[in-house]
Amino acid sequence: MNYFYQSSVMRPMIHANGNMYQTNPAYAIPLLKEAVKDERTDELFYDYLIQHAPSQEDREVITSIRNDERKHRRMFREMYYSLTGQTIEGDEYEPFTPPASYLEGLRRAIFGESGAVELYRKIYFTIPRKAFKNMVFEIMTDELKHGIRYNYLYAKNK
Numbered sequence: 001m002n003y004f005y006q007s008s009v010m011r012p013m014i015h016a017n018g019n020m021y022q023t024n025p026a027y028a029i030p031l032l033k034e035a036v037k038d039e040r041t042d043e044l045f046y047d048y049l050i051q052h053a054p055s056q057e058d059r060e061v062i063t064s065i066r067n068d069e070r071k072h073r074r075m076f077r078e079m080y081y082s083l084t085g086q087t088i089e090g091d092e093y094e095p096f097t098p099p100a101s102y103l104e105g106l107r108r109a110i111f112g113e114s115g116a117v118e119l120y121r122k123i124y125f126t127i128p129r130k131a132f133k134n135m136v137f138e139i140m141t142d143e144l145k146h147g148i149r150y151n152y153l154y155a156k157n158k
Helices: 025-052 056-084 102-126 130-157
Strands: 002-006 009-016 019-022
Touching (some): 025 102, 102 130
């Protein structure tokens, strides 16, 4: 394992897929802010998909995913507050362009969920406390579950 020296304290550098991550709140904090924004963006996008879902089953699946995104946003806010003593103000999000079709929306959701896992893996490796790592692990596994469910809906509706 490589080590990074900062303030005369040796901090481990963690290798993951060729990247080196340092366990350090200074690296985790901006990632947490990004995660809060991304979860809000996903929530709004999934509200759109719910409104355009062709069946009750689709609406129920996407609603459960949307509710998880709300839970994730709360969890990331908790971590941020615990590390900084500050709250993240407002509900920032990226505006989205409605998809050309419901299937296109599902495709975007699949890739969005896999992109979230990549961001949350960075958070996992940089966040300092075991309790936070457990929270991030829960969120990452939820995102993987979401990708599987969106794949199911895509295959079912194709």
